[in-house]
Every structure is written in C-alpha cells, then in structure tokens.
Amino acid sequence: MAVPGPSVGDMDTQVLIVGAGPTGLTLALDLARRGVPFRVVDASSAPFAGSRGKGLQPRTMEVFHDLGVIGPVLESGRFDLLMRAYDGREVLREWNVHEGRHPTLERPYPHTMLIPQFRVEQVLREALPQPVEYGMPLTSFTQDDSGVTAVVGTETVRARYLVGCDGGKSFVRKELGVSFLGETWDDVRMLVGDVRVSGLDRDHWHMWGRQPERWLALCPLPGTDLYQLQATGDGDPSLELYQRIVRERTGLDDVVVHDATWMSLYRTNIRMVDRFRVGRVFLAGDAAHVHSPAGAQGMNTGVQDAYNLGWKLGMETLLDTYESERKPVAEWLLGMTTAIAQSGNPFDKRGDETLQLSLSYRTTEGEGLQAGDRMPDGITEQGRIFDLLRGPDFVTLDFPDGPVLVRPDGYVAAIGRSAIDAYFGANPVTQLHHRRVAARTAA
Template structure:
C-alpha cells in the first residue's frame, strides 16, 4: 500500500479527517482538485459541538482567537433601527458546556487553522480521475499518479466525483424557489459590531454580516441572476435605501441554489462519503460545515482502528436526515434568524439505541471538573478512555460519545470489539471538591 487512507477534498471535512488520522499515526494523503485553498466564506458559523471536536484535536485556541460570540442582529427600515436581538441571548459557558453558543468565524479561517496543524501539506491541483476497489484496497489515479490505498474517503463536496463514480444515489429535491446571492464583500458606511439586515418580505431581504478577523462582510440576499459587482451594488442601494452604504469590492460571489439531498448509503466497500459529498441542504442555521466536521470525527477513529466501520453509516445517516429537515424548516419559517436551541447547537445529537433517563450510551460525554482536571482534557487524545468515577466507570469513545456505563457493560463492549481494547486507557475521575 502507498498509504492507508486517501482523502479526496480539502475542505473542513477532509482536513478534520486528516488531522484526526495524523494524531493516530495513520498514513494518509489529502488531495484537492483546486489549485489553491478556497478563499470564500460558504460557512461562517461554528457550533459548540464542533468546538468540542477542535478542543480534542488541539486547535481550539487559534479557533477561539479568530471568531466572535454573541454578535447582535440589527434589522432596519432604511436608516431606522426596527429591532435588535441576540439569537443566543442567555447562553453562556457552563461546567458541562464550555462552548455555549455559535461562534462567527469565516470558513476559510477554519480551513487555514486545520491546514497549519497538519504534519504534511495538502496536495492542491491534484484531481482524482478514476478509482477501483477490491477486497484488499483501492487503486486511484490522482493527477498523473496511480496510488494504492486501503481506504478512500470522498470529502469532495456537493458535486462529488467520488459519489458519482460509485453510483450512489443523491436523493432529494432542488428548491428553485429558494435561491440566494452570497459573497464576501468590502462595504463602507456600516459598523462591524452588528449583523445588519433589511427587507420586510422574503424576496427583498438583505443581510451584511462582519466576518471576524477580516475587513470583509458576508453578503446574503434573496435573489437570482448571474452574480456580479454591479448586481450586488444595486441590491445594496435599493434594499437599504442609503447612499452612504457603499460596496467597494467583492472577493468571492456565488448564486446559491437550494438542494436538499442526501446519499442512500455512506459506504461502498472501502470507499466512504462525508460532508457535502453525502448531504447538501439550506445554509440556514449554520449546520453544513459543522456536520461535515463531525462526519469526519466519527469516521476517523473507525478507519484508523479498522473496526466498527459499518456503524459510520448507521450513526451518521440519521443525523443527515435530521439535518435536512431542520435546515429546511428554518429556511422556510419566514424568520431564519430566530432564536436557536440545543438542536442547532448540535449538543443534543446522540447515537443512543435505547431511551432512558440521564446519561446513556450514545450520548455526548459532558465536560466537568475532577481533581485530575477537566473531563475534556482527560479525554483529549486518540483513545477510548474509562473514567473511573466514584459511583462507577464510564467508557468514552475517541469521539467523545459514551460507549458503555458500568463495569459489566464495559467488559461486554470490549468483548464484542476486542481491537478497541488496544486503544484504551483508564483515568481516575474523582469529583473536584
């Protein structure tokens, strides 16, 4: 084998997978057909669960330094401020939820942080042109090179070559009535302390959101047509009614067509799909980039250990189904900037297989304080961890979800999945005084 895992696509999904594999010492290559990193802000909202992932991967500090919490929304009629609100009002860090609300951070900065943490570079300008698989691995042609890998993961976006080559169905619909012009722009006449919006009807709304750490605003507007500087300039002038809000530059522009689709399977043999290659949807609620990050986080340890691989689909497909329903509901609600809840923060997502009160297998392990330190710090790393609490042990998976509770259940888990015992450590977790 030339490498163990060949990752196709270097967006947030592919980069998260690469970083997770790198800390496990798993050989990988990550390639992208584009000649350079994507420079736009398709996504700009990082959810608390994704921040917990980045805490575990060791990149949370630069992420937090690059973003902003609790930006106030401001709705206008011309220059008149109609109302101000914070969609995350009242949400603040707690002991078990250290990241309590969505953080604004441009996608290109998230990708930059992940790239800089990798021990090897992304291979840009390297397109996947064909692949085939057998019982032992995958043979892929990337650029002018033929590569042999044990596994291939398609993280190559909504138009995924990997998905199409596999013949996997992309089931769903295209909503022609839900189109949006987006872009990264430089605008004068607006402060950078508010997320500004105009438009009293669904077809006339315009939003300009400052992108933290830059001099750019993200432009979002209901509309259609070929994106151009002139079109965006006209929309700003007409919908704000203000002469002093002036568009000066646009570094990226696009017309977003709402596709609500997901694959009928996440795995075919040794080839997996993750992120937008597996599910696309409305951008409302800032879910897409985050769900891709968590697809990768779910898959990374399973590919590395070469165990429980079938559970990738059984765990992530229901999340994708939930995602499509949630984002469509938000987009068609008439108020896409309404107050958020635990669902949109992705803290309530669970892989439970049975109901019950309190913490259950499949639930996210909450943070907390012990005499040995923060629970999230005790869990940080690529292994299964048994937290030996005074009232009984809890086995936590490498992705921070509970695998089993109680000694007999933990022994049974390892008995059913013996290879996982090789990636296991125990930590005393006496409650902090």
C-alpha cells in the same frame, strides 16, 4: 511541492482523502494524531477563499478542543453579534438569537460562534504534519478486496481506503453510483459573497427588506475587513450587481460595496445519499448530504462525520457503524434545517437542537447519561474532563459511583464495569487503544 504520506506495505498510503474542505481536513488531522498514513488531494489549484460557511456550533468547538486547535479557532471568531433589522437608516429591531446562553461546566462553549470557513480551513491545514496536495483532481478509481486504486492528477495511488469529502457535486459519489435523493428549490436563490463595505459598524449583523424578494444581509466576518453579503435574487454574480443591490435595498448612499473577494449564486438543495459506504470507499460532509443553510449546520455536520469516521479508520474496526450512526443524523439534519428555512423567521432565537450538543448514538432509551450520548465536560481532582479525554484513545473515567467508557470521539461507549467488559469483548481491537483515568469529583 506536495509531500506524499508514508507508504503502508504495498500501499502508497492508508487513507486517500479527496477534498480539502473542513470535512477532509478534520479527518486528516484526526488520522495524523493516530499515526495513520494519509494523503489529502483537492482538484482546486489553491485553498477555498470564501465564507460559504461562517458559524461553528458548540459540539464542533468541542471536537476542535480534542484535536488541539481550539486556541486559534477561538482567537479568530466571535461569539456575540447582535442582529439588527432596518428600514433604510431606521432601526426596526435589535436582538440576540442566543440570548440567555452562557458557558457552564458541562457545556463550555455556549452557542454558535461566527468565523469564516476559510479561516477554519487555514487553522486545520496549519496543524497538519504534511501539506494538502492541490491541483490534484481525482479522475477515476477502482477497488478490490484489499484496497482502492485511484488516478489523481497524473499519478496512480494505491490506498487501503478512500474517503470522498469532495462536496455536493462529489465525483466520488457519482463514480460509486450512489443515489443523491431529494429536491432542489428552484424558486429559492440567493446571491452570496465576501465584500468590503464602508458605512457600517462591525458590531451588528445588518439586515434590510420586509419583502422576501428584497431581503439583504451584511454580516461582518471576524478577523477580517470583510462582510458576508446574502441577498435574495438571481443573475450572474458581479461586483456591479452587488453594488446595485446594496444601494437599492438599503436606500443609503453612504453604505457602499467597494470590492468582492468571493461571489456565488446559491440554490437550495435538500438531498442525501442512500449509502455512506461502498466497500472501501466512504462519503462524508456535503458529498453525503446537502441542505438549507438555515441554522448553520453544514460545515459542522461534515466535521462530525469526519470525527466519527477517523477513529474507526484508524483502528480498522466498527467501520459499518459509520453509516448506521451518521445516516440518521443526516436525515434529522435535513428535516430540521428545512423546518427553519420554511418558518419564515430563520434568524429568530434558535433552539438547542441547532447546537449539536444533544445529538446521540443511543440504541436504548433511559434517563440520565446513556451509552451513545455525548460525554459532558466537568471538573475533577485530576483536571477538566475534556482534557482527560483528549487524544486518540478510548478512555475509562473511573468515577466514585462507577466507571464510564468514552469513545475517541467523545461519546459514551458503555457505563458500568460489566457493560464495559462486554463492549471490549465484542470489539477486542478497541482495547488496544484504551487508557484508564481516575476521575474523582473536585470538592
């Protein structure tokens, strides 16, 4: 039985989160550590069981480090998996898209890690202090100056804020009347699914098909006995169709699909909203932006949306900056993933831009670390910087050459005493959620 979150005055909860994918679950976990009452509802009757996304970027792993779930995430994933292209049984090419990337003090998670989306969601759910409420579709909502009244299942819920994390077909977005501008590539369709296959090793991402219309990939999903199947094509997904595609495109009798736990037909949509906020209602993740899967950005960008919004909802301040900071990121994301998809080589060596470590909320330019940049990791006499920052607060790191104020989401708010004082002066509520840490550099 679902256990509603605690009430807040005349509210049933502070934040009603609609959608229990990676975006909604990340937001819930961030609110939970702040002691902010919330409820997570989802129209589905059970957790999503597929690997729609399967790549975690380094910045997302840094978020999960801060949220205290990086251990089970790392245990469930895999960093190094070679790509292998075939003509039948003949190996044409073998390569590593992340060759040369290794952990450093400033970047402890060096590159993309493979992990099925359903396992990421499971880790986040298990870390929550209350269960997700499944089988609870949102059917209507209205808002006023003090809150949102929503009908969820058969229940009317009053919340101070509502966040739509309900995917590309978002009910919340449609009810708000927010535009979802962009295009659909009707001529680009892909069959995807999670399948059990015999006849392949699990140390390579296997690919066939020199012609785009006969392309096939089978990627082992870490921690499971499944492979994710991706194949250009059309039609109603079925086990028989997937078996025929694998047989015809590999030309091998001993590579056999035995069953499938999830199947879907994917069409490339490249769209984003014109607004991330309407009053007390916010949009995040796929509800706000969808794009080509090239570059493994979707699940990660949704996590980043939630991480940016969580502390602002918790403090009920700087909420307008959610849109001003995340909308440019979404615009960049759509352009970058589209360029990769159109390159003709979406599985070639990736540039650093896909890792999401260089994303910044800068408002001014300059050399070196600036306000708006991601705070890099490092080692001090007091411990690892990421560990010193862990938690729901602003943190001032008092370095010998001057202090750096870091936001709860790991981005620099201000550098230098006068800039920090000015930041708190302009945002006095944030000082109530602040701690200072000496950060002398380790010898």
